[in-house]
Amino acid sequence: MKEKANLSVGVDLGTSNLLIYVEGQGTLFNEPSIIAIDKATGNVVSVGYEAAKLDGKTHSKVEVARPLQGGVISDIQLIKEILLFTLDKIFLSNLQSINKLLIGIPSDITNTEKEAIIELGHELGIKNTEIEEEIKAGALGSGVDIFEALGHMVIDIGGGTTDFGILSLGEVVLSKSIKIAGDFFDQQIIDYVKTVHRLEIGNQTAERIKVELSSLTGPYPVDEDDKPLVAEAMGRDLVSGLPRQIIIKAEEVREVLLSCFDPIKSILLATLEETPPELAGDLVDSGILLTGGCSQIPGVKEYIAEIAQIPVYLSEVPITAVIDGCKKMLKMTNRHFYSEI
Amino acid sequence: MIAATVQDKLGLGIDLGTANLLVFLERKGIIFDEPAVIAFDRESGKIVAAGEDAHRMLGKVHDKISVVKPLRNGVISDMRAAKALLNYVLGKIENLTEKDLSKTTCVICCPSEVTKIERDVMIDLAMKMKITDVFIEEEIKSGALGSGVDIFKSKGVMVVDIGGGTTDVGVISFGDIVLSRTIRRAGSFMDDEITKYVKKTQNVEIGELTSEKMKIELGDLQVEAKNVINRYAGRDMVKGIPKWVMLSTHEVQAVLTPVFDEIIKLVTGVLKDTPPELSADIYKHGILLTGGCSMIRGVEQYFQDRIQVPVKVVHNPLTCVVEGTKYLLKNRGDYLVNPLQL
Numbered sequence: 263m264k265e266k267a268n269l270s271v272g273v274d275l276g277t278s279n280l281l282i283y284v285e286g287q288g289t290l291f292n293e294p295s296i297i298a299i300d301k302a303t304g305n306v307v308s309v310g311y312e313a314a315k316l317d318g319k320t321h322s323k324v325e326v327a328r329p330l331q332g333g334v335i336s337d338i339q340l341i342k343e344i345l346l347f348t349l350d351k352i353f354l355s356n357l358q359s360i361n362k363l364l365i366g367i368p369s370d371i372t373n374t375e376k377e378a379i380i381e382l383g384h385e386l387g388i389k390n391t392e393i394e395e396e397i398k399a400g401a402l403g404s405g406v407d408i409f410e411a412l413g414h415m416v417i418d419i420g421g422g423t424t425d426f427g428i429l430s431l432g433e434v435v436l437s438k439s440i441k442i443a444g445d446f447f448d449q450q451i452i453d454y455v456k457t458v459h460r461l462e463i464g465n466q467t468a469e470r471i472k473v474e475l476s477s478l479t480g481p482y483p484v485d486e487d488d489k490p491l492v493a494e495a496m497g498r499d500l501v502s503g504l505p506r507q508i509i510i511k512a513e514e515v516r517e518v519l520l521s522c523f524d525p526i527k528s529i530l531l532a533t534l535e536e537t538p539p540e541l542a543g544d545l546v547d548s549g550i551l552l553t554g555g556c557s558q559i560p561g562v563k564e565y566i567a568e569i570a571q572i573p574v575y576l577s578e579v580p581i582t583a584v585i586d587g588c589k590k591m592l593k594m595t596n597r598h599f600y601s602e603i
Numbered sequence: 604m605i606a607a608t609v610q611d612k613l614g615l616g617i618d619l620g621t622a623n624l625l626v627f628l629e630r631k632g633i634i635f636d637e638p639a640v641i642a643f644d645r646e647s648g649k650i651v652a653a654g655e656d657a658h659r660m661l662g663k664v665h666d667k668i669s670v671v672k673p674l675r676n677g678v679i680s681d682m683r684a685a686k687a688l689l690n691y692v693l694g695k696i697e698n699l700t701e702k703d704l705s706k707t708t709c710v711i712c713c714p715s716e717v718t719k720i721e722r723d724v725m726i727d728l729a730m731k732m733k734i735t736d737v738f739i740e741e742e743i744k745s746g747a748l749g750s751g752v753d754i755f756k757s758k759g760v761m762v763v764d765i766g767g768g769t770t771d772v773g774v775i776s777f778g779d780i781v782l783s784r785t786i787r788r789a790g791s792f793m794d795d796e797i798t799k800y801v802k803k804t805q806n807v808e809i810g811e812l813t814s815e816k817m818k819i820e821l822g823d824l825q826v827e828a829k830n831v832i833n834r835y836a837g838r839d840m841v842k843g844i845p846k847w848v849m850l851s852t853h854e855v856q857a858v859l860t861p862v863f864d865e866i867i868k869l870v871t872g873v874l875k876d877t878p879p880e881l882s883a884d885i886y887k888h889g890i891l892l893t894g895g896c897s898m899i900r901g902v903e904q905y906f907q908d909r910i911q912v913p914v915k916v917v918h919n920p921l922t923c924v925v926e927g928t929k930y931l932l933k934n935r936g937d938y939l940v941n942p943l944q945l
Binding site: 431545 | 656663810
């Protein structure tokens with residue numbers, strides 16, 4: 263099959279999820295950015311959901327790795343592998359057909375890392391490789407008109423990092439990032455269960471508990487019969503070493519999350535403090551946009567609104583906002599500061 | 604013969620103010636009337652926006668754009684930006700070649716008390732645009748002409764021009780300026796004072812666009828001004844979070860009064876130095892107010908109460924200076940030639 267030689271591809275290189283958008287074909291890949299590699303041969307065993315299922319369950323012959331940890335690149339070679347594998351999976355093995363590659367990156371990535379990513383694009387044979395900050399793409403993908411002379415604030419609570427950004431005239435005015443997000447919440451839940459219940463649980467279990475029970479303010483989540491929701495957690499007893507099951511209550515998860523959100527709160531205030539007054543004034547009207555997977559935790563919106571005293575909106579597409587933004591940016595031919603096309 | 608040369612030559616009148624740039628082109632009228640602000644792309648140095656669009660960007664830009672006001676306190680402070688802004692404006696004129704520019708006569712208006720160097724910078728600016736025939740005129744003279752006053756009679760006229768960067772006060776008679784003074788107290792100074800006031804009393808920081816808006820919306824010097832309270836957005840200095848501030852007409856009045864009192868002091872100072880024969884004329888015909896800040900409500904009455912002569916705001920306070928260049932281009936500022944009769 264002969265393919266067109268001018269495909270544009272957008273990639274959201276997130277800590278927890280990898281999304282790939284191909285122009286004209288939509289978002290073709292939306293799976294965890296986890297890769298499983300055969301240690302002996304170095305071959306890729308699986309990527310995405312299949313690799314995530316293996317996390318914490320593998321034997322010594324397979325290594326499960328996350329190429330991005332805490333929002334930074336921990337292994338550029340693995341990123342190349344994961345990109346090649348996924349592009350192959352979505353029938354884009356012919357890299358020559360890709361004309362333009364746009365990669366969304368976290369805010370506080372260093373210049374060296376930026377160059378490494380662009381270099382990666384070149385290694386794949388794609389000359390026209392560009393990178394964009396995720397918060398900008400996220401805002402664009404959520405339908406915010408970032409090109410007007412009006413301040414907007416975006417908070418992206420993702421897997422590895424929580425990014426804070428002030429946008430105006432189509433570009434990031436200032437941004438801050440903190441390595442406290444989804445993964446950190448999971449880790450804190452694991453630690454909590456370990457200290458309080460003397461039970462060791464895995465990443466997958468912790469994430470499940472977070473998704474089922476988490477809430478930050480307001481009433482605790484209830485099931486259909488109005489009974490408070492609880493979650494079962496199975497793991498290994500620290501003392502006896504035997505498998506054991508416990509019940510986790512929503513109150514406990516909230517306690518853990520609230521302590522996690524303290525640093526997020528202080529960075530939020532620091533960001534607002536540094537915002538130029540004219541833009542800070544705009545925020546009173548335009549409010550704060552929340553994106554990223556963890557913005558779906560019930561009560562986050564109210565929590566942030568309470569701190570900042572300004573309206574807070576949830577993105578309608580928290581998971582795909584960045585890739586949707588990449589999609590829009592791929593369509594733009596040059597840099598627009600003032601109005602959208 | 605004069606008519607023939609006028610046909611060949613283009614006439615360009617420029618009012619390069621701190622707040623607004625106005626350009627008059629002979630036979631076309633006013634071709635540009637927008638804030639004197641320009642925005643550059645830092646990387647490429649290209650112009651992103653100018654005028655109204657750039658003004659809206661003030662205080663709202665990211666690192667990739669720099670927004671520049673080429674003038675500060677009535678004089679050019681950023682030559683590169685001033686040149687780019689003028690180039691941008693001239694670029695809008697159709698069929699304008701460099702050859703045309705070399706044949707252009709250009710008049711630039713400036714505040715009254717500027718140094719020789721500052722005037723030379725203005726001429727330099729025009730030279731850089733490849734305009735060879737440049738002369739500088741004082742804003743008050745042009746303003747008086749533009750507002751329709753016949754200054755070529757031997758009758759004293761007093762003009763007070765409260766603009767963006769400077770306030771000029773001058774007495775004109777027989778086609779030229781008898782005496783004039785300038786202080787750096789005008790629109791942008793008032794904005795700064797309002798910003799300071801809000802910071803001091805409410806602990807809220809506001810940007811320059813907001814303070815300008817406060818001045819325009821709430822500025823009122825009438826003794827029995829109706830108290831209006833408006834809501835503006837800024838940033839709480841203590842907590843750092845965005846916050847609404849409430850500001851009333853009375854508060855703005857309290858801030859503006861000291862500024863206007865200084866202007867009054869300048870006006871009385873000029874009146875004191877005016878030759879008595881001209882004083883009599885001024886007493887009879889009063890004072891003309893021009894410039895953007897003369898549009899603040901109650902200014903007329905405020906001056907009248909304190910100086911005891913009739914005060915009148917001209918019908919075109921924002922554009923009178925550039926409209927006056929139309930006449931100045933005809934007589935090159937020569938007091939012997941009355942362009943009103945040409």
